[in-house]
Amino acid sequence: MTKLFTRQGNEFTGTVQTNDAGKAVRFVSVACDRCHVINGQRLWVMGTENGRPYSKTGFQCWTCNNTGVRGTRQERLFTEAELARANKTAATRATRKADADLAAREQLETTRAAKDSDFRAACGEFIAKLATLNGEFWDGFRESFLSRAVAPTDRQIALVDAEVAKRAANAASAHIAAVGDKVTLTITVERIVVLQSQIYGTNYITIGRTSEGSVVTYKGRVHLGGTGDTSVVKATVSGHEFYNGVAQTTIQRPKLVEEVLG
Helix, strand or coil: CCCEECCCCCEECCCCEECCCCCEEEEEEEECCCEEEECCEEEECCEEECCEEECCCCCCCCCCCCCCEEEEEEEECECHHHHHHHHHHHHHHHHHHHHHHHHHHHHHHHHHHHHHHHHHHHCHHHHHHHHCCCCHHHHHHHHHHHHHCCCCCHHHHHHHHHHHHHHHHHHHCCCCCCCCCEEEEEEEEEEEEEEEECCCEEEEEEEEEECCCCEEEEEECCCCCCCCCEEEEEEEEEEEEEECCEEEEEEEEEEECCCCCC
């Protein structure tokens, strides 16, 4: 008798039947997926709870009539030669699919690389500016921008240009004169904080920049103008400091020589 095998390669020793095409087949039971044995009784399953099936109805399964088998399916049986041909065909199909998938991935990578190259060429100046900006925010901004490969918006360009200009100005900042020296400075206010107190009245924390680009700070009662205002001031240098790597000169007892220029 000719040996027959399942598609998985296991020798079949049961009763052989034939399908409409005259091919050897076997019939395999299909387990019911609507019921389960719960506490020794097969019941219709409502769902799972904590990974276990449960039934709160107590109903028996009408899908399989409580047999646990909802039907049968037909599976081909193969002679040794037929199984070898089927395995060879499957292997060829798998190889072709793998080759096609590889070619598709390579094409996708080529397209992506070309797109990235075009993007970097078109946005080279902006990317170069981003590369000069370090810090957690700018590292994340740069990573997100490069991953999306979309041209920068006007707002992004303005944001980066402002930060580059600010850092260039900060790098040019130098300490002014010596501590105790009296100086006359043209200062543009960049930031001002107003402090109100019932005891001390109104005080100001003013951060400005001289016409030479040096950062000047002042804390006291004298109002040196609002943000963006420029004034000529006489003051005494009271300290030299560094804040986030930027040289800052602290002044005291400032006196406005000229009214706000603009």
